[in-house]
Amino acid sequence: MTSHDERSLESERSFEELLGRADPRPMPTAADIDAARSAVHAEWRDANRLRRRRRRISYAVAAGLLLGIAAALTVLRPDVLEPVSVASIHTSSGTIYLLGEAAELEALADPSGLVAGQTIETASNASLGMHWHSGGSLRVDASTRVRFVSPREIAVLKGRVYFDAGGSVGDPLRMQTPHGSVAHVGTQYMVDVGTDRLTVSVRDGRVAVEGRFHDAEIEAGQRTTLVDSRAPQVVAIAGYGGDWQWIEATAAPLSFNGRPVSELVDWAARETGLTVNYASDSVRRTANDKLLKGANFDPMPRTALRQALLSVLLEHHIDNGVITISDTGARDD
Amino acid sequence: MSIYLEDKRLVRRLLKGDERAFQQFFDDYFARLYRFALARLPEDSDGAREVAQAAMGKAVRKLDAYRGESALFTWLCAICRNELADWLTARGRFRQHIVLVEDLPDVRAAVDSFRAPLDETPEAEYARLERLRLIEVALDRLPAKYGNVLEWKYVEGHSVRDIAARLGISTEAAQSLIARAKRAFADVYPALTDGLRERASNRIPAS
Numbered sequence: 196m197t198s199h200d201e202r203s204l205e206s207e208r209s210f211e212e213l214l215g216r217a218d219p220r221p222m223p224t225a226a227d228i229d230a231a232r233s234a235v236h237a238e239w240r241d242a243n244r245l246r247r248r249r250r251r252i253s254y255a256v257a258a259g260l261l262l263g264i265a266a267a268l269t270v271l272r273p274d275v276l277e278p279v280s281v282a283s284i285h286t287s288s289g290t291i292y293l294l295g296e297a298a299e300l301e302a303l304a305d306p307s308g309l310v311a312g313q314t315i316e317t318a319s320n321a322s323l324g325m326h327w328h329s330g331g332s333l334r335v336d337a338s339t340r341v342r343f344v345s346p347r348e349i350a351v352l353k354g355r356v357y358f359d360a361g362g363s364v365g366d367p368l369r370m371q372t373p374h375g376s377v378a379h380v381g382t383q384y385m386v387d388v389g390t391d392r393l394t395v396s397v398r399d400g401r402v403a404v405e406g407r408f409h410d411a412e413i414e415a416g417q418r419t420t421l422v423d424s425r426a427p428q429v430v431a432i433a434g435y436g437g438d439w440q441w442i443e444a445t446a447a448p449l450s451f452n453g454r455p456v457s458e459l460v461d462w463a464a465r466e467t468g469l470t471v472n473y474a475s476d477s478v479r480r481t482a483n484d485k486l487l488k489g490a491n492f493d494p495m496p497r498t499a500l501r502q503a504l505l506s507v508l509l510e511h512h513i514d515n516g517v518i519t520i521s522d523t524g525a526r527d528d
Numbered sequence: 529m530s531i532y533l534e535d536k537r538l539v540r541r542l543l544k545g546d547e548r549a550f551q552q553f554f555d556d557y558f559a560r561l562y563r564f565a566l567a568r569l570p571e572d573s574d575g576a577r578e579v580a581q582a583a584m585g586k587a588v589r590k591l592d593a594y595r596g597e598s599a600l601f602t603w604l605c606a607i608c609r610n611e612l613a614d615w616l617t618a619r620g621r622f623r624q625h626i627v628l629v630e631d632l633p634d635v636r637a638a639v640d641s642f643r644a645p646l647d648e649t650p651e652a653e654y655a656r657l658e659r660l661r662l663i664e665v666a667l668d669r670l671p672a673k674y675g676n677v678l679e680w681k682y683v684e685g686h687s688v689r690d691i692a693a694r695l696g697i698s699t700e701a702a703q704s705l706i707a708r709a710k711r712a713f714a715d716v717y718p719a720l721t722d723g724l725r726e727r728a729s730n731r732i733p734a735s
Binding site: 215228236 | 710
């Protein structure tokens with residue numbers, strides 16, 4: 196590189212000679228970029244919420260609400276938050292890790308409850324089901340990292356989760372991911388975060404997805420995939436089997452002792468995504484009238500269904516997403 | 529000054545909760561902050577990533593403190609310097625007693641203001657690696673799009689057509705963008721090499 200070329204940086208040759216010797220600038224890894232994006236995004240949203248709250252409170256003070264002054268001073272103090280409980284684990288298998296402050300993973304010692312600010316990661320053979328305290332049930336598949344931002348928001352940093360709103364009302368749970376955010380409207384849906392894509396599948400209800408470049412709204416029986424700046428693809432899917440199957444292992448253990456058989460049938464249908472068909476009115480009446488005894492049903496929905504039906508001399512078969520329940524023909528003497 | 533107005537506009541959108549503004553902010557600045565930290569934490573890419581992430585986290589919490597009086601990247605670098613100091617202190621490590629040429633006060637002022645004149649020809653002999661590093665520094669000081677197109681064209685050897693396709697713009701628009709990027713680079717790079725030459729000739733001690 197000659198002095199003359201450094202003087203005249205406007206010439207094409209001088210740029211080629213100067214910059215041609217450089218290497219591409221170092222970049223963080225894609226995984227680091229994704230993780231940083233998600234973390235900074237969560238902080239940005241928290242900070243904006245705090246700023247909005249401060250503005251509302253300052254307006255109240257300006258309007259002369261004397262009582263608001265004490266509240267405003269309390270809120271405007273640097274945040275000293277008590278841990279906010281967001282979920283309690285009802286089902287787990289394999290090792291669940293808690294992400295420490297130095298980004299180290301340590302096995303979750305106390306699996307009873309989870310609080311806002313915590314980040315968990317499931318091992319490659321682990322899964323998790325939890326009651327979400329704001330309503331609904333959250334399931335976490337293997338090799339998945341989730342940060343619990345607040346009682347209304349989680350960040351799925353990688354892997355797969357499933358959420359069943361379970362008829363809960365109020366503000367929907369919001370999921371942030373490196374590729375966009377997802378909010379539901381009374382539903383059951385699954386979110387799969389890959390290194391370069393976000394896939395959302397809906398079993399029931401409706402889901403709104405805000406991607407980095409495009410938005411999408413999908414309904415039951417649909418799946419959408421957002422990849423970078425490409426237009427989102429929406430395809431029809433079944434709400435059972437295949438990619439949904441892992442969810443069955445994370446179902447919350449429930450007691451049906453003394454409850455009608457039909458309640459267990461409905462529970463199994465919801466957990467598996469299958470629909471129910473009673474072969475006849477008398478079979479339906481049997482399911483509604485007969486009460487289950489004991490609390491020894493298998494935690495897996497399909498197995499529990501078979502056990503429960505046989506206990507009242509009913510049987511079932513599953514075909515094309517439908518559970519058909521019929522009489523075994525045996526007599527209860 | 530137009531640069532800072534754009535930065536102020538971006539910050540206003542961020543304060544309003546504009547998701548696309550956030551993605552633009554992150555895409556434009558995270559990698560550059562990472563490299564800023566990496567230059568001060570040699571061979572520690574994990575540390576550089578942590579510091580850059582912490583700096584961006586702090587920046588989004590303090591967005592309403594940005595006044596537009598300096599470039600947004602300058603403001604972010606100031607936050608990153610503080611995060612770096614805290615990070616090193618927390619790990620019982622102390623800042624190496626080396627001043628990077630781009631941190632020399634006069635050089636920093638010239639680079640940050642984009643008013644560096646193309647005056648003297650550097651006469652001193654520059655260490656080849658230091659000059660190459662300064663190319664990287666100069667590219668990062670430009671707006672993200674400028675640094676990227678120059679790197680794609682001259683470092684990675686992509687054609688103008690490829691660059692246009694990558695950005696989703698016409699070939700003519702890409703050529704115009706590259707021309708503006710070159711002018712900006714021509715303003716920034718000599719200020720860095722001037723600082724290097726001045727240090728070499730005046731024997732400015734490391735502090």
